[in-house]
Amino acid sequence: MTILAEPSIPEYWRGINARFRLEGTECADCGRRTFPPRIVCPRCKSTKTIPKQFSGKGTLRSYTIVYEAPKGQELHVPYVMGLVELEEGPTVTAQIVDVNPDALKIGLELEVVFRKISAGGRRGIVRYGFKFQPLQYPLHTSNA
């Protein structure tokens, strides 16, 4: 059986701009922004969607703590997953790291971090991508 939680090399490769740079698309006609990239604007149906890199600042719309992981991510449990609404509009799904679970709350301000997603699966890909952490953690708080 294919291990579905782990992408194939072509699948991973074609998404690296989104995975490494948080790059989505912006509609040249109506301005709607999407993540991941889309060929067709979901609002005005224009096909003039152009790459758009997002700042990586956002707020938490909802969250959960995962105790049973998909294949290849078992070593991370328990981990926090969240829906992060970016300041530019789109919402992304990501792991929330470096956070005390007791500090989790809807509306928490977050910023993107570049992290290892998984390694050593059956396909041998070391996957990197985006996760999110609380804004100003930990350097800024220690300087405050």
Next chain:
Amino acid sequence: MTRDVAIIGQGMTKFQEHWDRGVRELAAEAITEALQDATISHEQVQALFVGSMGRFGGQEHIGALVADYTGLTPIPATRVEAGCACGALAMRSAFLAVLSGLYDIVVACGVEKMTDLTDSGDLISALGAASDQEWELQAGLTFPAVYALMARAHMAKYGTTKEQLAMVSAKNHKNAVNNPKAHFRREFTIQQILQAKMVCAPLGLLDCSPVSDGAAAIVIADSEIAETHECPVWIRGSGHASDTIALQDRPTITNIPAAQVAARKAYEYAEISPDEVDVAEIHDNFTIGELMGLEDLGFVPEGQGGIATEAGETQIEGGKLPVNTSGGLKARGNPIGATGIAQAIEIMLQLRDNAGKRQVEDVEVGLTHSIGGSGATAIVTLLSSKRR
């Protein structure tokens, strides 16, 4: 002129772990039983639709496989797939096929053999393929986690409590005690449900539907054939809607917009209003699903699913609208593809006054609500013992 279409026979395996049987055996048992119940011979069946997600064993081409092992070849056999809504989609496809006038007798079957995947990480990965595999699952968002995000948001927005979620599970387990086909025929206390091990906070193990094997089948026919049967169950309305595959792309995550659209279409088609529904099978793949379903189907106002459940409105005894009399996905079991058909069979049994100890009194209209993924597919069906 539009045809009237009815279900004239049903059959299903017990839902459980069937280690000794695969997709072909399970489907053949359910279809054979359905044909016998309908007093229809194999030669009279003109088309077959099979709903199956199929990711658990890897076998594709399940339509022809089931036709083959059921003895239905060479009729056209079509496999349909829509995550957890596979079975409901097979039923709708069969309904449309008869409605079109091209066929008079069509079989809809749902089947899933989940326990061929024995590794829990593999199972979680296979189930997660019903949501956005690339941008949800691969980021670490399991399928229960998608519903946990909705549950958390519902709790924050409307004050829904974990106890109210647990009440859904307790009620459905209680109902399943009287369903001989159910996977888990035992009761749990609210305390046991709340103390079960966490899967994806705030959802614990007893908030989640189990991994089950099973098949269910129905025979769907035109009115001319149906009227010669003793208790035809009329498909009065059917609604089907789609939405974004990923939860992240929806403006609202505290309800399932596709279910609201599908419900509206089904009610309009049937010219039936929510308050005329006597019994409902709602997609409780996770306890929060039943609460959102109550709201999306117009049975209670937005955000009030938990309060209505706590007030006992969805119980068989004394409830205004008994929900999931079969035990629901939670306790009857959830062999993915079979579930949508099993829901319709439960409504059939209720309409035929044949549901045994879980029978609801004076049932004339029943509803099934089936959700694929986190709400990217929704199918709502209205069934009645009355043709019009």
